Amino acid sequence: WNLFSLNVEPTNANTVLEILEPVHSSLIYVFDEQFNLIRWDGDAGAWSDGIGNWMGTEGYYVKLSQGSDLVVPGSTIIQMPFDIPLTAGWNIISFPTQSEAGQGVDAVFEDIMGSVEMIFNWNGSLYLPGNDPFVMYPGKAYLVKVSSDATLTLNEDMVMSSAPIIAEGYTSRDRTGHFEPVWEGTPFTPMAFVLDAAQWNYLDISPGDEVGIFDGSICVGAYTVPAEGFTPGAQIATSKDDGSGNGFTEGHTVKFRVWKEDVETDIDADIFVFTDVISGNTVPQVFTALSGVNVEIGVQPPSSPGSFSANGNSNYVSLSWSTPSVGNYSVYTEGSPSQAIFYRLSREGTLLTEDYQSTSFTDSDLSNNTLYDYELESYSVVGAASSVFDDALTLPGTPEFTENVPDFNEITLNWTDADDTGGDGVITYWLERQWSAGEGSYSSTLVSNYDVQSYTDMNLLNSTGFNYRVRAYNSTGYSNWSPYISETTLVPTAFADAAVIVSDTVLQTYVPPQNLVTLFWDELSTAESYRVYERNLLVVEDITEVMFTDGLTENGHPLQTNTTYRYVVTGMNGSGESTPSDLWVTMTLPEIAPPVPPDFTVDGGQNQNSLGWSAAIGPGDPVGGNAVQYNIYRFDMSDYDADSIGSEDIIGSTSSLSYTDSNLEDNTYFCYAVSGVNSE
Structure with missing residues (x-):
């Protein structure tokens, strides 16, 4: 692009297109200040001229495919003084003076400077009133913005003959060795x-x-x-x-x-x-x-990474952080962007990685239960930030069982910490038992937050296998569970025979609420007393009769409703314990039905009846009996029969203590009932 004007009056051409005829071979576009356009119309095979006659007061945008000299022959100079009318807003003006030395823009516009907002020259340089001026040259055009209509009057003392006007492929003063703007010549509407x-x-x-x-x-x-x-x-x-x-x-x-x-x-x-x-x-x-x-x-250099966090795991530490909020730039190599920020990570003063660009890192092959200190620094080619710090305690390793000691009714378990375990954190232990009784499988936590590496599991049935596993805990968390190990209590030899359970009775009491199972067995001739085990764990000992009722409140072994229980009886004398009886399996009764909901009321209304009642409260745990839901029954008075109420009479269910029966016929009698439903 070029911003050009003439300081001569062409004698052999009237239109801008005619003046530019010598450069038609490289001409692409011409704009005037109204952005009227001259262009080549390929369909018509001719120039499309939207500008028309040349005006000496105006400058023009001219785009050429290559630089060229434009000579306007047989012309006379434009006489001074010369008035250029300016309209409020933007104008493209000529500068038809003759002196190649030019004039300062501030001097040219001195008389109307109060209306001037800004002026661009052909090179894209900007002049603001009161700032450093640039020089205005003949043959160039200028973009002038004024706040109101004004008239610019040009004067110069020296009169020169006509001179050629140069329209060339201009190389900007801003061309550099690295950044190359996509445009050449004069900037277009800069x-x-x-x-x-x-x-x-x-x-x-x-x-x-x-x-x-x-x-x-x-x-x-x-x-x-x-x-x-x-x-x-x-x-x-x-x-x-x-x-x-x-x-x-x-x-x-x-x-x-x-x-x-x-x-x-x-x-x-x-x-x-x-x-x-x-x-x-x-x-x-x-x-x-x-x-x-x-x-x-x-x-700017990067700021410190945010949210730096070190989290201990099993033999490794996971580190993460957020990208710095300052200095998070891209750098460019042959136009391709890449991240500018790098990270340097150290543990205990030892460099783990540098020139690292992810925001997470895993530090592996570490000792168990060991505290590690970390330092993280962000940096770029610009500079480095202050380091941030955090520490992490690795998890304890998985404990290992050593020599366990089984006895008749107990098993002593011993374990040790995993190899390569440090002492930086306080380690405690969690011990679980898993076992079976008949077709029932059970598990139980024996101890937690336990700080000793030995535990005796007591009150176990003799001749019976039990499985155990252990895990360790520190302030970071839990280790993995150890594999289960199996141990069996010893087999007694004090009795030749075992007890035989012959029957049971199952019942419930409401006051106090109890589920009860009473076992009966044959007398064992050499037994002085008996023990009862449930699920292979001791419930009671020193029984002198051949019966026992389990579930009594005073025995501390409550039974749940609708639950299977598995019992074994052994005999005891001064020599020890007998082997177990055969397993006796029984089931407690279901949860008792709720009582009739009290305070039942029905209030008639317009096309509806509103029902209300109080909660149906049963005896309570462990027999239950509390209503968790209520069924609503409705009957026509003509066919109500208290002895034949069935599920087909239910019109709705609710867990609340009220119900509204809507969309009823007016002036009609209905009979209602409500019943409680328990959790089973």
Whole structure:
């Protein structure tokens, strides 16, 4: 693109298209300030001219496929003084003076400076009233924004003859060695960025460093720090896409990158300030054609990782953290992005990994029950953050059973910690028993939070196998369970015979509530007393009769409703215990039915009847009897029969203490009943 105007009056051409005839072979587009267009119409095979006659007060956007000299022959110069009318808003004006030395923009606009908001030159440089001026040259055109209509009067003392106007493929002063903007020549409807600060690790960027402005992955503007160093106020011009992919798209997000020459790194930059050059107000960080913004950018070292957490496990520690909130940039190699932040992780002062880019790490092959200290540091090519710290205690290892000692009615269990177990945490133990009685299988926790490595499981049936497993616990958590080990109580030889259970009775009492099983057995001739076992565990001993009632409150062995119980009886004398009787299996009675719900009432209403009652409370545990649900019955008075109430009379069920029977015929009598239903 070129912004051009004429300082001569062509004598052999009237239209802009005719003036540009010498460069038609490379001409692509022409725009005037109203964005009227000249273009080649391929379908018609001719130029489409939307501009028409040339106007000496106007400048024009001209896009060429290649640079070329435009000579306007047989022309006369434009006479001074020369008035250019400006309308409020944007104007593309000519500058038809003759002096190649040009004039300062502030001097040119001095008389109407009160109306001037901003001026762009052909190079995309921005002038704001009161700021450093640029030089205006003949043959160029300028984008001028005024707040109200005004007339610009041009004057110059020197009169020059006609001169050729150059329309060339311009190479911007912002072209650099690393960042290459996608556009060439004059920026098309530019956006200017006034760079007030540009820092690397809180210091100004250095000579040879570069700043690139990007729309996505497209570089649309660039700046190189000169040899004398960065000076606040440096301008970067960007060019709008004209439809050929050669610039920014309005509304797209502005992105900055920095090329750091001494470390040869292309990296994202933060935008700290983004304000309108006229109002000073913060504006959205998006591209807007024909505007200017003051910006401050910087590339910072990463902040410390957040949420650093070390969690002990079985022989390993899991470490995790969150990405630093500051300095989380991409770096670019031949345009391809990669993460800028690296991590350095140490344990007890020993480096585990560096140049690491994940946010989790597993430290393996560690000792059991050992406390480990960790240090994590984030860093990038910019700098490093302060380290963060955490520690973790590994889980205890799985305990191992050693020599266990079985006896007639007990088993002493012994275990030890796993190999390679440290002493940093307090270890306690959890011991479980698993066993069978007939077709029933059972398990029970014998001890938890137990700090001794030996335990005697007592009151066991002789001649019977039991299985055990153990696990360890510290403040981090539990180890795995050990495999089950099997131990069998010893077989007694004091009796030649065993007791024989012959019958039982099963009943319930309400006051107190009890489920009861009474066992009867034949007398064992040499027995002085008897023991009763349930599920192969001792319930009672020193029984002198040949019967026993289990489930009595005073015995401390309550029985549940509707439950299978498995009993064994043994005889006792001064020589010891007999072998077990055959297993006797019985079942307790179901939960008792709830009582009749008390305080039952029925209140008539419009097309409905409202029912209410109080809770049906049974005797309580372990026989139950509390209602958990209520069935509602309804009968027509004409066919009610108290002796033939069935499930077909149920109209609803509820767990509450009220019920509304709706949508009834008016002035009709109904009979209702309510019953409680227990949990079984």
